[in-house]
Amino acid sequence: MLSYSTIAEKSLTLCRWSAIIAAIASPISTAVTSVASVVMLLAWLISGQAFHSLKVSVEQPAGKMLLLFFGWLLLGTLYADTAWSDKLNTLLSWKKLAFTFLLFGLFYQDHWKRLFVKSYLTVMIVAALVAVPLWLADMQVRSGRDPGIFMTNYASQSMAFIAATVCCVFLLKQPLSAQKKWLLSAAIAVFIFNIFFISAARSGYVALPFAIIFAVSCLYGFKKLPRVLGAVSILLAIVVLTSTTLQQRIELGLTEKDSYQSSENATSVGIRMILAKNSIALIKERPIFGYGTSSFKETYSAYVASKYSDWRGESISDPHNQYLFVWLENGLVGLLLFFAYIAVVIRQGLRHPPYGTMAASFLIAICASSLFNSHFKTFPEGNLLAFFVGILLAQHGVKTKQSRDS
Numbered sequence: 001m002l003s004y005s006t007i008a009e010k011s012l013t014l015c016r017w018s019a020i021i022a023a024i025a026s027p028i029s030t031a032v033t034s035v036a037s038v039v040m041l042l043a044w045l046i047s048g049q050a051f052h053s054l055k056v057s058v059e060q061p062a063g064k065m066l067l068l069f070f071g072w073l074l075l076g077t078l079y080a081d082t083a084w085s086d087k088l089n090t091l092l093s094w095k096k097l098a099f100t101f102l103l104f105g106l107f108y109q110d111h112w113k114r115l116f117v118k119s120y121l122t123v124m125i126v127a128a129l130v131a132v133p134l135w136l137a138d139m140q141v142r143s144g145r146d147p148g149i150f151m152t153n154y155a156s157q158s159m160a161f162i163a164a165t166v167c168c169v170f171l172l173k174q175p176l177s178a179q180k181k182w183l184l185s186a187a188i189a190v191f192i193f194n195i196f197f198i199s200a201a202r203s204g205y206v207a208l209p210f211a212i213i214f215a216v217s218c219l220y221g222f223k224k225l226p227r228v229l230g231a232v233s234i235l236l237a238i239v240v241l242t243s244t245t246l247q248q249r250i251e252l253g254l255t256e257k258d259s260y261q262s263s264e265n266a267t268s269v270g271i272r273m274i275l276a277k278n279s280i281a282l283i284k285e286r287p288i289f290g291y292g293t294s295s296f297k298e299t300y301s302a303y304v305a306s307k308y309s310d311w312r313g314e315s316i317s318d319p320h321n322q323y324l325f326v327w328l329e330n331g332l333v334g335l336l337l338f339f340a341y342i343a344v345v346i347r348q349g350l351r352h353p354p355y356g357t358m359a360a361s362f363l364i365a366i367c368a369s370s371l372f373n374s375h376f377k378t379f380p381e382g383n384l385l386a387f388f389v390g391i392l393l394a395q396h397g398v399k400t401k402q403s404r405d406s
Contacts, residue, residue, distance in 0.1 A: 008048045015043035016106055020116050023387030024123050027151045027160035027380045037099070037383075044102065053105030056396050062348050062389075065341040066101045070094070072337050073293050076330045080292025090294035090329075093377045096386035103390025113355045116391050117167050121187070124164035127151075128190045135198045148198040156380035158204025159369065161191040162211055163388055166361045169215045170354040196239045200249050203369035209236060211365035218350065218357045266311040272372060274312050275319040278304055283328050290331030299328070322370035322377070342367060349393055359392035 018040035025032035044050055057063040073094060077087040107113060127150075134141060135148030142150055151157035168184045168191070176184075195204045209232050216228050240246060253269050260270030282291070282303055291299045301315035319325050327335045342363065349360030366375050366385050375381040 007046070011043045011047035012049055012106075015040050015047060016112055018043060019103060019106070019387060019391065020119055023116065023384065023391065024120055026383035026387060027156035028127075030152065030379060033379075033383055041102075044106070053102070056105035056108065056394075057101050059397060060104050060348065060393075060395055061344045062341065062393060063101055063104045065337070065344045066097055069334075069337045069341050070097070072330060072334050076290065076293030076334065078292070079289070080295045080329075082292070082294045082298055086298075087294040096377065096382040099383070099386045100390035103387065104394045107391045107394040108396035110355070113392055113394075117171070117355070117358070121164055121167055124160060125187050125190070127157075128161060128164070128187070128194050131157075131194050131198055132190070146198075146200060148194070152380040153201075154199045155201040155203050155369075155373070156384070158195050158199045158201040159207065159365070159375070159381050159384060161194050162204060162208050162365050163362045163384065165191045165195075165208065166211050166215055166358050166365070169212065169361075170219065170358050173219050174354070192239075196246050197243045198245065200245055202249050202253060203373055203375070205246060205249070206372070207365035207369040210368040211361050214364045215357065215361040218353065218361065264310070266314070271311075271316075272320050274304075275300075275316065276321060276324060278307075279319045279321070279324040279328055283324070286331065287327075288331050288333060290327065290329050290334060293329055295329050296325060318374050318377075320373055322374045325374055325377075345389060345393060348395070352393070352395055355392040356395075359389045362388050 018036045022033050022036035022040060025036060044053070058067070073091060077084075077091070080087060107116070131148040131150065134150070138147045140147055146154060149157055151160060165188055168188045172181055172184050192208070195201075195208055213225075213228055213232055216232075217225050220228070240250075256263075256267040256269035257273065260267060260273045263270050278300065282299060296319070297315065297317040300319070304313045305315075307313065319328070323335060323338075326338050330338075345363055346360045349356035349358075349363075362385065366381065369375050369381070373381070376385065
């Protein structure tokens, strides 16, 4: 007969493995991620360690900042002029950060971090290798996707490979055999090829250089930042000159930017230009406290409907810029709390290499891509970030007897 302590231990192990599966599946399958997240939560509750793990989460600086940010989001619902169903939906869209908070109390042992990184890299290396022949053969695996893109979309696939690249960069500095370091270097090359030559995600083109610059600076010192910037610039120039996919995406983006005012239809860049312009105009009217949590769609839609009669006046629920979204809904106070969370994660990550710096580097990548998307809240990228940071950043100031599973 199983004792409760045995059940609790097995439940905690299941909880952690479910989190690892959810993290790996985030950019690939919505269904698998959702099921794994539910299993993780149920196992966490059954383990009897919920209170203890939450206490560990609160002990950490990043955990405290998350609570402050969530607190302000809740206050924002009180003055938002929207239905409570809309307020609840917006709060739920931030649930990815709640996963991060929960994981802070579960993954503070290096053993589990190593398992996560090993598992994640194994899957992503296989995925990157599979993508290349699919792209070369011009084969579509999923309907509506470009050749070589088999994850949720090309943006999620790029961000997944950026996270894997970051892991490889830090692992290269570990005491590994020459053979393993060559394999990691080869993996980095395959990931970069996927991001710049196969994927059409402009967010990936922006995010990867920021992640690499930060990661390499962490490893070799920020005093060498000018050299790092120079090296990355040279590599980017080579990529731009050799990648037809990247050239076409940049050219298309510039064309859309120049013609968005006269365009008869919405374009990827054009809609972002209009969203930014009108969001900033609305922010200027209520800069400090914003319009309240869940207010963006109703506030923005009413504003543009009175100004335009074409595609620019259509109702939209997100400005495709994470910072404008937070500022419009939750004001400068909310935006500063959001920035404070990011800063604390980076600071905590820098203090706990190599896993903490992996988390901080990927966060930098998402911060860069979130200038043109809401990647903290979108399902694939938001969940990947939440699990990646929650697992790799987790720390515990008190040593426990169960060094491996508790």
